[in-house]
Amino acid sequence: MPIPNIVLHVADVHKSFGGLHALSDVDLQVQEGTTHAIIGPNGAGKSTLLNVCIGRLAPDTGAVVFDGQVITGKLPHEINQMGVVRVFQTPEIFSDLSLLQNVMVPAFAKRDGSFRLNAIRPVSSETGIRDEALHWLDDVGLADQRDAIAASLSRGDKRRLELAMGLVQKPRLLLLDEPTAGMSRHDTNSTIELLKKIKGRGMTKVIIEHDMHVVFSLADRITVLAQGRIIADGPPDEVRGNPKVQEAYLGGVH
Amino acid sequence: MLNLSRSDWLLLAGFSAVVLCLPVILEPIGAAYPALMQKFCIFGIFAIGFNILFGLTGYLSFGHAAFLGIGSYAAVWSFKLFTMNAIPAIIMAVFFAAAFALIVGYVCLRRSGIYFSILTLAFAQMSYNLVYSVLTPLTNGETGLQLTLNDPRIVDALFYEPAAGLPRVDLFGLFISGGGYAGFYLCAAMLIICFIIALLIFRSPFGMMLRAIKSNQNRMRYTGFNTRPYLLAAFVISGMYAGLAGGLMAATDPLVGAERMQWTASGEVVLMTILGGVGTLVGPVLGAAVIKYFENIFSSFGDATLHDVFGFLPDAVEQPVVSFLVLFVGDGWNLTLGVVFMLIVIFLPGGIMEGLRRIWNLFGRRPGDGKKVLAAHPRPAE
Amino acid sequence: MDAILLQVLNGLDKGVAYALIVLGLTLVFGTLGVVNFAHGALFMLGAFCAVTFNKLLNLESVVIDPTQTTAWGAPLEVRTPYVEAWLGDFGTFLNDYSVPASIVLAIPVMLFIGIVMERGLIRHFYKRPHADQILVTFGLAIVIQEVIKHFFGANPIPQGAPAAFGGTVYVGEILGMGQTLAYPWWRIVYLFFSLTVIGAVFAFLQFTTYGMVVRAGMHDRQTVGFLGINIERRFTVVFGIAAVVAGIAGVMYTPILPPDYHMGMEFLVLSFVVVVVGGMGSLGGAVAAGFLLGILQSFASMNEIKAIIPGIDHIIIYLVAVVILLTLPRGLMGRKGVMED
Numbered sequence: 001m002p003i004p005n006i007v008l009h010v011a012d013v014h015k016s017f018g019g020l021h022a023l024s025d026v027d028l029q030v031q032e033g034t035t036h037a038i039i040g041p042n043g044a045g046k047s048t049l050l051n052v053c054i055g056r057l058a059p060d061t062g063a064v065v066f067d068g069q070v071i072t073g074k075l076p077h078e079i080n081q082m083g084v085v086r087v088f089q090t091p092e093i094f095s096d097l098s099l100l101q102n103v104m105v106p107a108f109a110k111r112d113g114s115f116r117l118n119a120i121r122p123v124s125s126e127t128g129i130r131d132e133a134l135h136w137l138d139d140v141g142l143a144d145q146r147d148a149i150a151a152s153l154s155r156g157d158k159r160r161l162e163l164a165m166g167l168v169q170k171p172r173l174l175l176l177d178e179p180t181a182g183m184s185r186h187d188t189n190s191t192i193e194l195l196k197k198i199k200g201r202g203m204t205k206v207i208i209e210h211d212m213h214v215v216f217s218l219a220d221r222i223t224v225l226a227q228g229r230i231i232a233d234g235p236p237d238e239v240r241g242n243p244k245v246q247e248a249y250l251g252g253v254h
Numbered sequence: 255m256l257n258l259s260r261s262d263w264l265l266l267a268g269f270s271a272v273v274l275c276l277p278v279i280l281e282p283i284g285a286a287y288p289a290l291m292q293k294f295c296i297f298g299i300f301a302i303g304f305n306i307l308f309g310l311t312g313y314l315s316f317g318h319a320a321f322l323g324i325g326s327y328a329a330v331w332s333f334k335l336f337t338m339n340a341i342p343a344i345i346m347a348v349f350f351a352a353a354f355a356l357i358v359g360y361v362c363l364r365r366s367g368i369y370f371s372i373l374t375l376a377f378a379q380m381s382y383n384l385v386y387s388v389l390t391p392l393t394n395g396e397t398g399l400q401l402t403l404n405d406p407r408i409v410d411a412l413f414y415e416p417a418a419g420l421p422r423v424d425l426f427g428l429f430i431s432g433g434g435y436a437g438f439y440l441c442a443a444m445l446i447i448c449f450i451i452a453l454l455i456f457r458s459p460f461g462m463m464l465r466a467i468k469s470n471q472n473r474m475r476y477t478g479f480n481t482r483p484y485l486l487a488a489f490v491i492s493g494m495y496a497g498l499a500g501g502l503m504a505a506t507d508p509l510v511g512a513e514r515m516q517w518t519a520s521g522e523v524v525l526m527t528i529l530g531g532v533g534t535l536v537g538p539v540l541g542a543a544v545i546k547y548f549e550n551i552f553s554s555f556g557d558a559t560l561h562d563v564f565g566f567l568p569d570a571v572e573q574p575v576v577s578f579l580v581l582f583v584g585d586g587w588n589l590t591l592g593v594v595f596m597l598i599v600i601f602l603p604g605g606i607m608e609g610l611r612r613i614w615n616l617f618g619r620r621p622g623d624g625k626k627v628l629a630a631h632p633r634p635a636e
Numbered sequence: 637m638d639a640i641l642l643q644v645l646n647g648l649d650k651g652v653a654y655a656l657i658v659l660g661l662t663l664v665f666g667t668l669g670v671v672n673f674a675h676g677a678l679f680m681l682g683a684f685c686a687v688t689f690n691k692l693l694n695l696e697s698v699v700i701d702p703t704q705t706t707a708w709g710a711p712l713e714v715r716t717p718y719v720e721a722w723l724g725d726f727g728t729f730l731n732d733y734s735v736p737a738s739i740v741l742a743i744p745v746m747l748f749i750g751i752v753m754e755r756g757l758i759r760h761f762y763k764r765p766h767a768d769q770i771l772v773t774f775g776l777a778i779v780i781q782e783v784i785k786h787f788f789g790a791n792p793i794p795q796g797a798p799a800a801f802g803g804t805v806y807v808g809e810i811l812g813m814g815q816t817l818a819y820p821w822w823r824i825v826y827l828f829f830s831l832t833v834i835g836a837v838f839a840f841l842q843f844t845t846y847g848m849v850v851r852a853g854m855h856d857r858q859t860v861g862f863l864g865i866n867i868e869r870r871f872t873v874v875f876g877i878a879a880v881v882a883g884i885a886g887v888m889y890t891p892i893l894p895p896d897y898h899m900g901m902e903f904l905v906l907s908f909v910v911v912v913v914g915g916m917g918s919l920g921g922a923v924a925a926g927f928l929l930g931i932l933q934s935f936a937s938m939n940e941i942k943a944i945i946p947g948i949d950h951i952i953i954y955l956v957a958v959v960i961l962l963t964l965p966r967g968l969m970g971r972k973g974v975m976e977d
Contacts, residue, residue, distance in 0.1 A: 054476065080478035092476070094469040097462075105466045108459050109478035117487055122457035125257055169478070314767045364962055368671055368766050372912045373961055376954035379905055383954075388947030517905060521774060528771060581786055589786070592778030599772040600760070 005032040007173055007204045008053070013062035015048055015228075022048040023059070024228045030173070030221075035195070035205045037215045040225035041248060046208045047089070049225070050175055053206075054086045055079045066173065077114045083172035087179060089208075091158035093165070095151035099142055102150050103133035103164050110169045136164040139194055156183045163191065167198065176207045180214050192217050216240075224248065262453060269449055269536065273442050277435075285547055288438035289506075294543040295441035296502045299448045301526040301538030303495020306452060307488050308524075309533035310464035314371045316520045317358065317378030321351040321493040323385065323515030325500025327392070330399050330510050333423060337409040340425045340440065344501040351497020352490055359489035363482060366471070378517050385512045398511035423505050430505050437506045444502060448495060449535070455491070456535055464488055496523075525595050531607030540606055545591065552590055555583035638817050643934045645807065645819060649827045651930025655923040656830040656885045658907045658914075659837060660878030666917030667853050667874045670758055671766050673773040676904030677780040678879050681749060682742050682886025683895035684784055687793050689738030693719050693731050733798045735890055742883045750879025754872045777900060785897035792894035797822040822891045829888050833881060834923060840877075841919070850874055909957040915970025924968050929953050 008030040015023040022045045030036045038046050051057040053064055055076045063072045071079050085106075094102050107129045112118060123130075137143045140160040145153075150161060159182060166174055179195070180188040188211065195205070195218055209215050215222065215236075222239040224232040226248040232239050239245055258266065272279065273295070280286040304318055325347035332343035362373040385393045393399055401420050410421070422429045428436035455461045467474050467481050474481050504510055513519070522545075530541025560576045560583065567575065582590040602609055661675040696715040704712040719727035730737055757776065761769045796802065801821040841847035853867055886895070893899065910929055914921030935941060936952040948955075960967060 075480075076475040077478050077480050080476060086476060088476075092470060092473045094466045094473065096469040097466060101462060101466075105462065105474075106477045108463070112459070114478055114480040115483040117460060119455050119458045119460040120257075121459070122257055122259070122262075122454070123459055123462055124259055124457065126459065165477070312767070314770065361958060361962065365965065368770070368916070369912065369961055369965075371770065372908050373958060375905055376909060376957045380951040380954040383950035384947055387950045518901060524771065524774075581783070585790075586782060586786055588778055589782035592775050592782060596772055596775035596779065599768060599775060600757075603768065 006030065007032045007067055008206065009065040010049070010053065011063050011065060013049075013052055013059040013064065015045075015052060015057065015059045021228045023052070026062075026225070026228070026230055028223055028230065028233070030204060030206055032204055033202055034220040035199060035207060035218050037207045037209060037219035037222045038225060039209060039212075039215055039222060043227075044225040045228040046225055047177065048228075050086065050177055050206075050208060053175060054084060080109065080169075081114055084175065085166045085169050085171035085173070086175040087162050087166040087177060089177040089181060091155065091162050093150045093158055093161055095149070097150055098147050099137060099150055099153075099161060100130070100133055100146040102161055103137055103168050104129055106165045107133050107168045133164075133168055136168045137161075139167070139197075140164045141190065156187050159183060160187070160191070163194070170201075170203070172202075172204060174203055174205045176205060176209075178209055178211075179207065180209070180211055188214065256450070256454070258453070258457070262457065265535070266450065266453060269539075270446050273445055274439075276442070277438075283547075285550070287433070288435050289433040290546070290550055292433075292438045292441040292502075292506050293546045294539075295438070295445040296499050296506070297523070297526060297542035297546055298445050298539035299441075299502070300496055300499035300523050301530065301542045302445075302448050302452050302535075303492040303499070304523045305492075305527050305532065305534075305538040306455060306495065307492035308527060309538075310456075310461060310468060311485055311488050312468035313363075313366065313485065313489070314524070315362075315374040315489075315492075316371050316517055316524070317362075317374030317376075318492070318496050318523055319517065319519035320358075320378040320381045320515050321355055321496035322500035322503070322519070323381070323510070323512070324354050325351045325497030326504040326510035326514060327385075327399060327500075328497070329501040329504035330401070330508050331392075333401060333407075333504070333508050334405040335408065337407060338421045338423050339409075340423050340430050340505045343423070343505055344444075344498065347501025347504070348494050348497045351500065352494045355490045355493025355497075356486070359486045359493070363485045363489060375517055375520075378515065378520055382512060382515045382517070385515060393510075393512065396512070398509055400509045423508055431508055433506070441502050441506065444498065445539070448498070449539070453535060460484070460487070525591065527605075529595065529598055529605050531605035532603075534605075534607040537605055537607040544606070548590070549587055552583045552587040553585075556580075559583075639938065642817055642819070643938060644931065645817075646934035646937075647931030648927065649823050649930070650933055651927035652827055652830040652834070653885075653889070653926075654906065654910050654930055655926030656833055657882065657903060658910045658922045658926065659834060659885075659919065660880075660882040661907050662911045662914065662917060662919055662922040663837070663881075664875055664878045665911065666919070667850055668758065668762065668871050670761060671769045671773070672758070672878075673770050673904060674753070674777040674780065675773075675878075675882060675907060676900030676902070677777040678746065678749070678882035678900075679886040679889075679903055680784065680895065680897065680900030681780065682746060682883030683890050683899065684788060684886075685742035685745055685883060686735050686738040686795055686887045686890045687788065687895060689741045690734040690795060693717060693734050697721060732800075735795055735797060735887065739884050739887055742887045743880055746880045746883030747876045749883075750876035751872055753879070754875035758875060759868075759871075777904070781897045781900055788897065790897060792896040794894040795890035797825075797891035801825050820892075826888055826892065830885070833884065837877070837881060838919065846870070846873075906953065909953055911967075913957050913960045913967050915967030918967070918969040921967055921969030928968075929956060932956055 006029050008028075010026055010028040013023050013026045014021075026045070026049060028049075038049065040046055048057065052059050052072070055071065055074055055078075059072060063070050065071070066079075066082060066084055069082070071082065071084070074082075094105065097105070104123070104126075108118075111129065134143060134146065137146055140163055142157060142160055142164065145157075150158070153161060159179065163176075163179060166176075180191050183191065192214060199205075205218075207215070207218060219236055221234065222232075222236055223230055224239060224242075224245050231244045231248060232242045234242075276291050276294070277286045277288075280291065285291070300318070300322060304315070308314055328346040328350040329343035332346040336342055358374070358377045362370055362377065365373060386395055403420065407421075423431040425436065425440060428440075430437045430440055463474070463479065463484050467479075467484060471481055500510075500514070503514075526541040526545050527538045528541070529544060530539065531537025557576070557580055560579055561572070564572050564575055580586070582593075598605060604611070657679055660678070661672060664670055664672050664675070694717050696717050699714045699716070700711050701714050702711045704714075706712050717727065717731060719730055721727070723730065753776075757772065761772060803821055804818040805821045805824060807817045807819045807824075841851050849867075849870055853870065889895075910925045911922055913929065914923070914925030932952050933949070936949040942949055
């Protein structure tokens with residue numbers, strides 16, 4: 001059996017805010033093609049970890065290695081162009097643009113790179129980009145609202161739009177920050193279905209999630225963070241039975 | 255050649271037709287003389303360019319008059335040194351404005367929001383102060399730069415004997431300066447070209463990226479875009495428009511003073527754009543024309559004209575009415591401008607275009623579907 | 637040595653004047669979150685309060701005295717200002733001191749203007765984008781200056797300082813350094829006046845409950861709102877105070893610069909540069925930036941410096957602003973999160 005490729009390696013990352021150790025000695029490896037869930041009680045450092053991965057925060061020590069390259073210290077757009085895409089927890093969309101445009105913009109970033117002065121050909125003639133955007137809008141169930149202004153969407157729909165914006169870039173690594181927060185049970189299930197559907201396409205996913213239903217339906221491997229430290233790391237069944245995890249969730253600090 | 259949708263072709267055709275037929279259209283309102291119409295076109299170009307920056311990216315520059323001024327100075331120097339032909343002058347104007355915009359933009363775009371506005375303001379004031387003081391050899395300070403009889407004009411000197419008196423700006427035999435129709439049509443042609451370029455930018459992926467930056471710049475970065483070059487490109491393009499406007503201003507009247515670069519002159523183009531409609535294609539041109547037209551009309555009004563107009567009222571009423579209205583005409587034109595501008599910002603942030611759209615909706619809507627939300631309606635940019 | 641000292645004095649004086657002029661601007665910005673492009677107009681209105689007051693004092697009675705004749709043989713018109721007729725010597729004194737005395741007029745007038753402005757206009761723009769605030773107040777500034785132009789004309793109207801403070805003072809002599817260091821009296825007065833007003837505003841914010849709430853509001857507007865404090869009413873008062881401070885700064889400035897309708901716009905750009913260098917919304921920063929820019933400006937005006945870098949005196953302030961903004965994004969003392977976007 002070939003050794004699976006490590007796509008993301010968070011190497012001994014330490015990050016503190018003032019006196020608070022948000023992350024201590026976090027060392028994490030994500031294998032190519034897997035769905036890796038990071039769970040943990042509130043304040044465990046999950047969001048900090050994600051922010052370190054996409055260059056929003058710089059770690060105090062340690063480094064994040066993506067596909068053999070150190071990405072700590074790189075600019076957000078450089079990290080994105082390498083194939084690391086994040087889906088935000090609070091919807092970060094282009095409120096003034098239509099849904100279709102919201103998905104076309106990241107598609108352009110994927111095709112044209114971080115800057116291209118493409119000022120002559122009208123957007124309407126970019127059929128390739130348009131079809132691709134429509135395809136993903138359809139996958140998240142928003143195709144019929146393609147011309148609506150994004151600001152008019154409900155919170156749950158904004159999350160789905162975000163997902164389409166991330167997926168359209170066909171990232172090597174997709175970081176999902178609570179992708180189903182704020183969604184109805186029905187929408188959550190369809191999102192799970194969607195994420196399962198794209199699983200076979202060579203996309204590696206890191207999911208931060210509270211909803212255990214989502215985690216156990218999707219994850220190949222689970223890392224549990226508590227108070228900035230990794231307390232467990234392994235396949236779902238192993239993590240489920242880990243007494244330390246049960247303590248952290250039930251009897252521990254929270 | 256142009257890859258435009260049907261409605262854009264119609265828009266372009268309509269716009270060009272209106273601009274080229276201005277002498278006929280403006281006849282009934284008494285504005286059909288070239289000197290005024292070319293002003294409409296020049297300020298139209300200035301405002302279109304400003305709108306590419308402000309309308310698309312939301313970056314409010316208070317320093318665009320500096321680019322206009324540099325365009326004017328460059329053009330006059332081209333007349334003085336090389337030739338009275340308008341083409342090289344316009345090219346020089348655009349080139350120097352672009353070069354300056356590149357430097358200013360590179361520095362100012364490191365910050366956003368109000369800080370960006372203040373930085374552009376600071377640059378504009380610096381250029382204005384320098385033009386008045388140490389740059390006097392280049393700008394002739396307070397007197398203003400103008401043509402003289404002993405200018406070298408090396409290119410012209412090769413081909414003709416200089417005629418008596420100051421030469422006029424020409425374009426292959428047509429006289430551009432001096433308020434003739436040739437001057438107007440040159441400006442009109444430039445306006446249409448500028449409009450086409452703006453139309454292309456608005457419809458292009460580049461335009462979409464600029465709108466996305468305005469909407470959520472941070473998200474653009476995490477979407478994989480380096481936003482700085484996009485903004486810089488928009489800034490330089492809009493500086494080039496200003497330079498072109500300045501060049502045309504010099505071509506139609508080869509005399510340039512520093513007051514053209516003052517920050518209040520930058521304020522004027524802001525007013526035009528807001529009045530017409532920020533982020534719309536036609537709005538800025540409309541705003542420029544409306545402001546320049548009424549400036550022309552109102553400034554020439556005085557006490558006597560008002561008494562004529564309100565002569566039908568009984569004296570007891572006429573007197574207070576006239577003495578109130580006299581505030582707003584003649585020298586008080588700027589007061590009218592200020593009041594109208596405030597009203598627009600308060601009640602109609604989308605400007606004239608938004609107003610027209612509302613009127614259109616009022617009449618165009620069938621009874622019964624009044625509650626239907628127009629989903630993909632272009633929202634007024636704020 | 638004297639030249640340096642003179643420049644330091646000059647710079648302090650300029651700097652404190654800048655600080656005073658921008659105090660209200662940054663106060664309004666810090667508490668109300670409004671970018672007020674009409675602040676220069678408030679300063680100008682204050683200056684015209686002094687002009688108006690002076691005009692009022694100089695309303696004259698004209699009596700034709702047939703017993704005296706002029707050089708041309710016409711009967712002499714004896715003009716007596718009413719104040720002098722009614723109040724005698726005190727009237728003469730009042731006339732001489734019309735500039736400082738007009739503060740009495742300026743305070744209620746500016747307070748009224750400020751309150752009307754806040755209630756009538758600014759209030760509706762708290763939640764609008766900063767660009768809209770800039771635009772609407774810019775429009776208002778045009779309106780105010782044009783109205784002033786209509787009533788007072790376009791030419792500067794010189795105002796005299798009181799005779800006792802009209803000349804120059806030999807600062808050097810006071811410091812025991814000989815007669816070489818002379819300085820206009822009134823600018824010394826303005827220096828101390830500015831320091832007093834700035835001190836008063838700081839004391840108000842520091843030591844009164846009212847000021848404490850305002851400072852809390854500058855720090856975190858929402859929370860103060862949640863505490864059930866009627867923040868709206870306090871905003872009105874803050875704006876009124878800002879208008880008054882700008883106004884009296886304008887009043888006292890008239891002997892230094894004859895006021896014209898356009899002075900507000902000229903000071904506006906300068907004010908924003910000072911505020912931005914100091915850090916938007918920071919009162920201490922504004923004062924520090926005022927001093928910094930004032931001193932740099934006066935040194936840049938020295939011939940020795942101008943010989944090295946020609947034209948530096950015209951651009952130094954803006955140049956410093958650009959450098960500071962690029963190196964210290966929040967200015968000297970700006971807080972995080974204020975106007976970051």
